[in-house]
Structures are given as C-alpha cells and as structure tokens.
Amino acid sequence: MSSTFQAPKGTYDILPAVSGTVLAVRDALAAPLRRAGYSYIETPVFEDVKLFSRGVGESTDIVTKEMFNLVKRGKEELALRPEMTASVLRATLQANLHRSGNLPVKVWYSGSQYRYERPQKGRYRQFWQVGAEAIGAEDPALDAELIILAVDAYRSLGLKNFRMLLNSLGDRTCRPVYRAALQEFLRGLDLDEDTLRRAEINPLRVLDDKRPEVQAQLTGAPLLADYLCEDCKAYHEQVRELLTAAQISFEDDPKLVRGLDYYTRTTFEFVHDGLGAQSAVGGGGRYDGLSEMIGGPALPSVGWALGVDRTVLALEAEGISLTQPSTNAVFAVPLGEQARRVLFALVTELRREGVSADFAYGAKGLKAAMKDADRSGARFALVAGERDLAENLVQLKDLTTGDQTPVALDALVATLKEKLQ
Ligand code: ATP
Ligand code: MG
Numbered sequence: 001m002s003s004t005f006q007a008p009k010g011t012y013d014i015l016p017a018v019s020g021t022v023l024a025v026r027d028a029l030a031a032p033l034r035r036a037g038y039s040y041i042e043t044p045v046f047e048d049v050k051l052f053s054r055g056v057g058e059s060t061d062i063v064t065k066e067m068f069n070l071v072k073r074g075k076e077e078l079a080l081r082p083e084m085t086a087s088v089l090r091a092t093l094q095a096n097l098h099r100s101g102n103l104p105v106k107v108w109y110s111g112s113q114y115r116y117e118r119p120q121k122g123r124y125r126q127f128w129q130v131g132a133e134a135i136g137a138e139d140p141a142l143d144a145e146l147i148i149l150a151v152d153a154y155r156s157l158g159l160k161n162f163r164m165l166l167n168s169l170g171d172r173t174c175r176p177v178y179r180a181a182l183q184e185f186l187r188g189l190d191l192d193e194d195t196l197r198r199a200e201i202n203p204l205r206v207l208d209d210k211r212p213e214v215q216a217q218l219t220g221a222p223l224l225a226d227y228l229c230e231d232c233k234a235y236h237e238q239v240r241e242l243l244t245a246a247q248i249s250f251e252d253d254p255k256l257v258r259g260l261d262y263y264t265r266t267t268f269e270f271v272h273d274g275l276g277a278q279s280a281v282g283g284g285g286r287y288d289g290l291s292e293m294i295g296g297p298a299l300p301s302v303g304w305a306l307g308v309d310r311t312v313l314a315l316e317a318e319g320i321s322l323t324q325p326s327t328n329a330v331f332a333v334p335l336g337e338q339a340r341r342v343l344f345a346l347v348t349e350l351r352r353e354g355v356s357a358d359f360a361y362g363a364k365g366l367k368a369a370m371k372d373a374d375r376s377g378a379r380f381a382l383v384a385g386e387r388d389l390a391e392n393l394v395q396l397k398d399l400t401t402g403d404q405t406p407v408a409l410d411a412l413v414a415t416l417k418e419k420l421q
Helices: 016-034 049-055 085-094 140-156 175-187 193-201 212-217 230-245 308-317 337-352 366-375 386-390 409-420
Strands: 046-048 069-072 075-080 105-114 126-135 162-168 264-272 280-286 301-307 330-334 357-359 380-384 393-398 404-408
Touching (some): 016 140, 046 049, 049 075, 049 085, 085 301, 140 162, 301 308, 337 380, 337 409, 380 386, 393 409, 404 409
Parallel strands (some): 330 357, 330 380
Antiparallel strands (some): 280 301
16 A cells, blocks of 8 residues: 555445456447437436435335435435436436427436445445436336346346346235235244334335345245236236247246335346355346336336446456457657657647557656557557658557568658558
8 A cells, every 4th residue: 555545445446457348348238228229318426315215215225224325514415326216217307308208218327326335345335337217118028128138238248147037026906915915924923123124114125135044934925926916917928928039038036026115017137146145237127106206207117227346247257358459559759859849749640630649758768668668559669769850750660560660750640540440
C-alpha cells in the first residue's frame, strides 16, 4: 500500500488490466437488447428512500438490512439505489412515457448499484448491472423475449456453464390463497423470531432462506405450482413453450421466489456453476403490481438485471478471455527538441485521422522509449532525430518484423493509414 487511503470496504477499483473485459461484458450484455428495440435510459444514483421501501418491499433484506441511506439535513430521505427497476418505473411514470407511444415501453440500463452487504467474492457493496425493463404489456412472448435475450448475451460471451431456473409466482387471484396456506404451514415450524415475523409479512420470502436448518423444515411446504389459477397456469405454459421453441433450456424450480417483493407470474434466475456461493449471475421476472405500489396506473411489466461483476468472474471460471484490440497503432519516439515538436504534431494529426497513436513522454533515452513502444502494443514506432528532420524524413519501424524504412514527412499519414488497413 503506497497511499493513506484505500477503497471503502466492499468496493474495488476496476483497473486497466481488467477494465477492457468489464467494458466488453457490458457491451455484450446490452447488444441483444439494442437489436430488439430497447432504448437506453439513465436515472439518478439516489432516490427518495420511500421509492425503494415501497417499490422493492418492506420485508426484503434489500430494504431492511442492505440500504445505503443518505442523511440530508439530519433526515434520511434519500438512499443510494440498490437496484434499478423501481427507478426506471418512477422515471417512466414521471415522464408519462407510458402514455406517449406504443406499449410496451422497452428500455435498458447499465449502472452501479449499492447494497450494504457482508463483502465476499462476488458480493460487493457497489456492483454493476446491465438490465432491461418492458413496461406496460402482459404477453408471454415478452417474458420469453427477455429470457432469450439474456441467454443470447451469455452465449455471445462464450459462457457455457450457466443454467436458468424458472418459476411462476401467480397473480393477485391465486397468490393470496397460496400465501395463506404457506403461512399456516410456517406457523407450525420451529423458526426463530425474525423468521416468524417475516412469515407474517411475506411468507414467500421464507422459501428463499439459505440456512440449511430452515431449508430442512421446508421439505413438506405447500408449493405455489399446485395453487396457480387457470390464467396463470396457461400463461406460464405459453412462456415455457416459447422458450423451448427457441432452444432455451430451463429447470422448473418451484421454490424460486427471489429477493424482491414485487414479482408476479414469471420469475427466473441465471446461475453459474463455477462461482461457489455467489452463483446467481442474473435474474428477473414479471412485476405486474409494482406501478400501482408506487402510485401509478396498472402497468403489467417484466424485466431482468444481469450482474456484470459476477459475469466477469464466470468468464474467469470458464477460462474465457475476451480478446481486446491492441490499444495503439503507432508510438512516436522523438530524439531531441525539434523532433518532439514535429512528432507531437504528427501524433495529433494521426489521432484526428482516426489512427490511434501515443507518444514517449518525459525526457527518455532511445532505449527506454523503444521499450515503452514495445509495451504499448503498437504495430509501428515512429522515430525521428535532427538528421531525419533535416531531410524531411521520419523512420517507420514495424515492431512485429523489426523492419525500418524512411518515410517522407508529408507522406506519413497516408502511408500509415494504408499499412494499417
Ligand atoms: P443474491 O441472491 O446473490 O444476493 P440477488 O437476488 O440479491 O442475488 P438481484 O437483486 O436479483 O440479486 O440482482 C441481479 C443480479 O445482480 C444478481 O444475479 C447478481 O449477479 C448481481 N448482484 C446482486 N447483488 C450483488 C452484490 N452485492 N455484488 C455483486 N453482484 C450482485
Ligand atoms: Mg441479494
């Protein structure tokens, strides 16, 4: 450590050695969405804290334990966003996007999220998601579309060891009946006070409890699949058929509920088998009631969020490295003051012509500067001293072959552009 300060607990810096991969992952996760009519959206990193308590759910870990509240003039009115669905829906309602055109409103985002969690590998207090929301339509094809786009994104990165878990959470007709049955069952179990309280507020969340002693007691729990109404059953069957027709494999997971309160009907999670405990690389589902929960009209919607950090870890686990283009095509090495001015001007001109170029900064000797040129990954080094300039020349050195040729100054940009074609 060579500084007084360190990144805050649970955060990390995305340094040049991996930042190329991170950017490539974000691009790859978004590319299928952009081809499917989703437009980019950005929202603030903080929002009214009530948007999250109402929109994400009072009984969720995210709201009860993981929220980063901001104190403003002594009051906690704002919070850093723990996820983006509530924000995106808030923005949609605020701008009346749902009234200004055809439904669904289809948007995608890429951004950092904040949760006060216990930091571990793959679990951070600041992490990144690429996500998509399709707002204002109830259509099994839309649920299927989003799932297909996520799978295509993972596949485009070369990932193989991921699986999708699928479930239906029912709707306002059938879920209450199931909820009551589950509550009845949970009351008969040997659970701690916290869990019993959760069973009263949101019993479905208890199914998601990761503790083995809780899971062991849940073996005989009633399953939502047995309580789905005819509409929900038919809807879910259509989603499954569309996925199968698109060669998407999935595993029915009747206990999948996920950590947010707003989900209805289609619910899914992507897990990667090379990541240990933090195996979820993405997840999402339908949230038909969320708009009304935050004061809007009925807007049945569906969306997902994919974790960028864990996708990068999944690539590592599968030994996949995304090839990055070499950063610079040309590296200029001036010998002497006059050469510095001439080559600096040439580098500027090359960049303006679309050729990536860098320069040996600092007073360095030829040997050290040539080492920098090699390290930069450039195809060509541009070397010039007093004698070359007196003849209006620069030396162009191909760093892969070692061949060096003199090129007239006024022909240099054209020559390089041709050689780099
Ligand atoms: P988990 O069960 O691992 O806590 P989650 O259900 O809380 O995940 P979501 O809220 O559905 O996760 O977020 C979608 C994705 O964002 C996750 O699948 C995961 O890849 C990523 N993610 C969530 N929390 C974190 C975190 N603290 N650090 C890194 N990535 C995260
Ligand atoms: Mg979580």
